[in-house]
Amino acid sequence: MSDVTTNSKPTRTRGTWSSIWLPTLGSMNFAILLLMILAVASVVGSVLQQNQPYEDYVIKFGSFWFQVYRNLGLYDVYSAWWFLAILVFLCISVSVCVYRNAPGMMRDVRRWRDDMTTRSLERMRNARVLAPAQNSTADPAATAEFCRAAIAKAGYRCRVKAAGPNTLVSAKRGEGNRFGYLATHIGIIVICVGGLFDGNFGLMFDEMSGRIQIERRAIPASEVGESSRLDTGSSTFRGQVNIPEGSQADFIFLNIKDGYVIQHLPFSVEVKEFRVEHYDTGQPKSFETDLIIHDDDLAEPLEHTIAVNHPLTHKGVTIYQASFQDGGSSLSFTAWPLGSGDRPFDIEGVVGQNETLRIGGRQYELELDDFRKFNVIDVAKDKIQPDFNNIGSSVTFKVRGPDGKALEYHNYMSPILVEGRPYLLAGVRSTPAEEFNYVHIPLGKTGDINRFMSLLNRFRDDEELARIADGLASSGGANDAATPRDDLGGKTLALLQLFNSRGFNGVDELVKKNVPETEHADVFQAYFNIIRIAAAQLYSDQLASEGISSGQAWTDDDTRYIADFLSAATALPDYGPPVYLQLKQFEHREASGLEMTKSPGKPLVYLGSALLCIGVFLLFYINPRRIWAMAREDGAVVLAGVNHRKVPGFEAELDALRTVIQTGLESSTIESTR
Amino acid sequence: MSVTSEHLNQLNERTPTSVRDYIWLVAVAALTAFVLTRYGSAMDIYEIVITIGTGISLAWLGWSWRSVQIFTIAVALLSLFAIWLYGADIGRGTENFFLKYMLASQSAIMWMSALLVLSTVAYFLGMIARSDFGLATGSGLAWCGVTMSFVGLFVRWRESYLINVEYGHIPVSNLYEVFILFCAIAGLMYLYYEQKSNTRSLGGFALLVISAAVGFLLWYSFEREADAIQPLVPALNSYWMKIHVPANFIGYGAFALAAMLGGAQLLAARGGWFQSRLPEPAVIDDLIYRMIALGFAFFTIATVLGALWAAEAWGSYWSWDPKETWALIVWLNYAAWLHLRLTKGWGGGVMAWWAIIGLFITLFAFIGVNMFLSGLHSYGEL
Numbered sequence A: 001m002s003d004v005t006t007n008s009k010p011t012r013t014r015g016t017w018s019s020i021w022l023p024t025l026g027s028m029n030f031a032i033l034l035l036m037i038l039a040v041a042s043v044v045g046s047v048l049q050q051n052q053p054y055e056d057y058v059i060k061f062g063s064f065w066f067q068v069y070r071n072l073g074l075y076d077v078y079s080a081w082w083f084l085a086i087l088v089f090l091c092i093s094v095s096v097c098v099y100r101n102a103p104g105m106m107r108d109v110r111r112w113r114d115d116m117t118t119r120s121l122e123r124m125r126n127a128r129v130l131a132p133a134q135n136s137t138a139d140p141a142a143t144a145e146f147c148r149a150a151i152a153k154a155g156y157r158c159r160v161k162a163a164g165p166n167t168l169v170s171a172k173r174g175e176g177n178r179f180g181y182l183a184t185h186i187g188i189i190v191i192c193v194g195g196l197f198d199g200n201f202g203l204m205f206d207e208m209s210g211r212i213q214i215e216r217r218a219i220p221a222s223e224v225g226e227s228s229r230l231d232t233g234s235s236t237f238r239g240q241v242n243i244p245e246g247s248q249a250d251f252i253f254l255n256i257k258d259g260y261v262i263q264h265l266p267f268s269v270e271v272k273e274f275r276v277e278h279y280d281t282g283q284p285k286s287f288e289t290d291l292i293i294h295d296d297d298l299a300e301p302l303e304h305t306i307a308v309n310h311p312l313t314h315k316g317v318t319i320y321q322a323s324f325q326d327g328g329s330s331l332s333f334t335a336w337p338l339g340s341g342d343r344p345f346d347i348e349g350v351v352g353q354n355e356t357l358r359i360g361g362r363q364y365e366l367e368l369d370d371f372r373k374f375n376v377i378d379v380a381k382d383k384i385q386p387d388f389n390n391i392g393s394s395v396t397f398k399v400r401g402p403d404g405k406a407l408e409y410h411n412y413m414s415p416i417l418v419e420g421r422p423y424l425l426a427g428v429r430s431t432p433a434e435e436f437n438y439v440h441i442p443l444g445k446t447g448d449i450n451r452f453m454s455l456l457n458r459f460r461d462d463e464e465l466a467r468i469a470d471g472l473a474s475s476g477g478a479n480d481a482a483t484p485r486d487d488l489g490g491k492t493l494a495l496l497q498l499f500n501s502r503g504f505n506g507v508d509e510l511v512k513k514n515v516p517e518t519e520h521a522d523v524f525q526a527y528f529n530i531i532r533i534a535a536a537q538l539y540s541d542q543l544a545s546e547g548i549s550s551g552q553a554w555t556d557d558d559t560r561y562i563a564d565f566l567s568a569a570t571a572l573p574d575y576g577p578p579v580y581l582q583l584k585q586f587e588h589r590e591a592s593g594l595e596m597t598k599s600p601g602k603p604l605v606y607l608g609s610a611l612l613c614i615g616v617f618l619l620f621y622i623n624p625r626r627i628w629a630m631a632r633e634d635g636a637v638v639l640a641g642v643n644h645r646k647v648p649g650f651e652a653e654l655d656a657l658r659t660v661i662q663t664g665l666e667s668s669t670i671e672s673t674r
Numbered sequence B: 001m002s003v004t005s006e007h008l009n010q011l012n013e014r015t016p017t018s019v020r021d022y023i024w025l026v027a028v029a030a031l032t033a034f035v036l037t038r039y040g041s042a043m044d045i046y047e048i049v050i051t052i053g054t055g056i057s058l059a060w061l062g063w064s065w066r067s068v069q070i071f072t073i074a075v076a077l078l079s080l081f082a083i084w085l086y087g088a089d090i091g092r093g094t095e096n097f098f099l100k101y102m103l104a105s106q107s108a109i110m111w112m113s114a115l116l117v118l119s120t121v122a123y124f125l126g127m128i129a130r131s132d133f134g135l136a137t138g139s140g141l142a143w144c145g146v147t148m149s150f151v152g153l154f155v156r157w158r159e160s161y162l163i164n165v166e167y168g169h170i171p172v173s174n175l176y177e178v179f180i181l182f183c184a185i186a187g188l189m190y191l192y193y194e195q196k197s198n199t200r201s202l203g204g205f206a207l208l209v210i211s212a213a214v215g216f217l218l219w220y221s222f223e224r225e226a227d228a229i230q231p232l233v234p235a236l237n238s239y240w241m242k243i244h245v246p247a248n249f250i251g252y253g254a255f256a257l258a259a260m261l262g263g264a265q266l267l268a269a270r271g272g273w274f275q276s277r278l279p280e281p282a283v284i285d286d287l288i289y290r291m292i293a294l295g296f297a298f299f300t301i302a303t304v305l306g307a308l309w310a311a312e313a314w315g316s317y318w319s320w321d322p323k324e325t326w327a328l329i330v331w332l333n334y335a336a337w338l339h340l341r342l343t344k345g346w347g348g349g350v351m352a353w354w355a356i357i358g359l360f361i362t363l364f365a366f367i368g369v370n371m372f373l374s375g376l377h378s379y380g381e382l
């Protein structure tokens, strides 16, 4: 911009400051450089997931690069010092730019530029001299008046002024554009300032100077030390808290780096009830919480329902529905020892707390993590119309062995139908990164888990197995005459035991180790048949013990049950601690996840945004331009114009004016206005 | 002598206002008033404001661009006809002849796809053969295609209510729907500039990017069956969505067109075969500027609306969520472009290349973020 302000006082220091630093800071090149740096820095922050647990980063990058990246602040780029520095510089740069340009622009907006001389007009690039008719007698004032009218018709505001013997029409239009420049750039400054208000530098500073200690342990809020607490006076914050139904809290957690601090609120929030409304498909339609605000300043507690997209603001703190968890549901289970012959027993617990499990003389820690009342999945057979179905409640828990290692489980409460047959699904995984692997426990026609458990106990009972193995050896083993009977029985027993301890995988490995490759499939099939026949015999024993007459012919259901039993049994060796927890009953208690923010900068940000939006349209859609028409004493008119924005329409506009004025000059005498 | 209206006409860029324009204003005002009196009692304040806003925009659009008048009437008649055919029974969509083969949203979208692709071909053939007829055909097909896209969106809107009143929502809530919106808006924007700049030879370039969107749309609906109407997730159930998303797509559409024109400009500037068939590079240059300016203006509004919405839904007007961050990146990129263009007077090849690169940045913000980065923006995962 040419209109650099010159009204700074020429004291020496300020002169140096403004003549060297200001132009650089306010220069376009610097601003564009900053824009591009900011863009690239933002890319980093969006590509690298921010604010994850630090262990995840260590796993991802290794400890060396983890350190390097941490020092660069890459895990929270947007509050890294260098990122904020770019923002601050941008803000300064725009401010300087406005400071330098605004006065000139405002002067320019007001000025008529009616000091143009014929000479200076003629020197302009698009100047044309429009000649009058041969015998024109018009005086410059009358000609000027004609020009003024024509230019005014084209939408310009004009001023007519005598310039010696000539008369000058100065016209201008589209000054709004200059206000557009001011509005956009001031808007950006205002947004930045508002953003800085909410940027919580106080907390960052307190944390760096050690006045505030980040708490990294997962401990109850009441045990967090004083140095990790902020009092109710904080002017800006953003944090979360989960409040179980029927409880209240007067603090939230602010996450910082790999830990948190506690922010106290000037009131207390009670969650009366949390609700999920569902569409008929089972997908959630809304999440709502009935809140009660307890505040000594209120005559009575304030009751209000918030929902996603419908927050509540109290004392400058806005409360949002952010998430929901289990808030400590009470659960009762039946624990089924898997095949150890022990009796099933009952166990109770509360989500979020730990219980002790004793199985087979060993002690395990049961950590109840989550309970979900509804699980909605897409069960559509074809993908045309999704068909969502609620498959009931589920529980997630960990069982930690004496060695400290834990497996994670995900059990559904109700049987789930697969091809019309009911199964209980028991999922297991060893790390959160994996998907759950589900064991399908068949319930058969009776829908009762007892049959499976009893059958499993029989299959795990060495005496039963030995009996079956002997029976098999004496009847079916005859085709191998070289092997003595006893040995055959022993081998069959070993096979069944191998299946018990390692599943079909173990059998497969055994085959691969001992048999030439060409015979793998055949031998495996033979072993498979032995295992299946054993299972079938035990199954028939089981039926007998249930009082079902053995004379009844087997149906497809029975065959299928045995196959299902084997599929479940082969997965059990990997199931970990030999117990299956069947969820029997629950008392649901939800916790509402609330996000609370205090952002005093918000009105400023909105104001700046409004300025920005208005300004952008003024900038783009108002084209500032000026036209001069000098009516010379010889009757000719010098017409010229300037257009800051160099958009093509202007030439056409000038052309049209030239024609109009030329026609006017030629066609008739312009009468004296006097 | 005084300045006569004849003189004045030469000064006006616009063809003179005719009776037709006034009828237009009156008709739109009457329709808006009708809707408000008839259904006003069932509307909340947002809906009333949106209705009035729609009326004003429509009046203004038709006033300043006459083709919109006929276009609007065509879209309205076809949509209303389809809605009337449907009655209260979504099942008619597969029974009624007109619905099944033309106007049910799925069929309308198929027609849109076909028409827009044909239009691209016609434009290119017209350009190669220097045939005005070919170009005019392209233009006509494009108008029809854009009409069908709007009809498809409106009918889909109605269908969502017919399937289940609770599902009802404006179709701008998932990737499938916004791609239709993209075709609609970018198509209309191109047609506007085609008329104003009085050249059709750029049509093939502009329609090419729209055809690409059509290609994606078809893949997305056939391969992923993404066209099923789904209820809204709670986070999207907000009035802000209704204006935030369309404003964004004016931005995306304009940036996409700018990039295609950038390609055309580079070809035209090489001289020879292309130069003889395309407008002057300077003309294209100016069109690119207009596109980017328009896109930037609406993208600014969209981002601000997004911030307002985020403040209401997530508790913070700016959370540096990847989608927000990339919107900022796109915005900064074009801000830099505009500065260089307007204050340094840069133009030509560099800026054309930059406009093309800008499309890739925009594309990443539009789709890439959903595919590769995780964040709060839940709609439209591939």
Ligand code: HEM
Pocket (backbone or CB within 6 Å): A001, A026, A027, A028, A029, A031, A035, A090, A093, A094, A095, A097, A098, A101, A177, A181, A184, A185, A188, A616, A619, A620, A644, B335, B338, B339, B342, B343
């Ligand atoms: C975040 C940073 C900035 C943004 C987003 C921004 C945005 C804009 C926009 C959108 C325009 C309109 C372009 C046009 O005229 O069509 C503009 C124009 C302009 N900007 Fe910036 N700007 C920024 C920083 C700066 C800085 C630091 C300077 C100082 C050198 C500056 C100087 C100008 C000037 C001189 C104009 C042209 C005004 C005119 O003559 O029309 N801008 N800016």
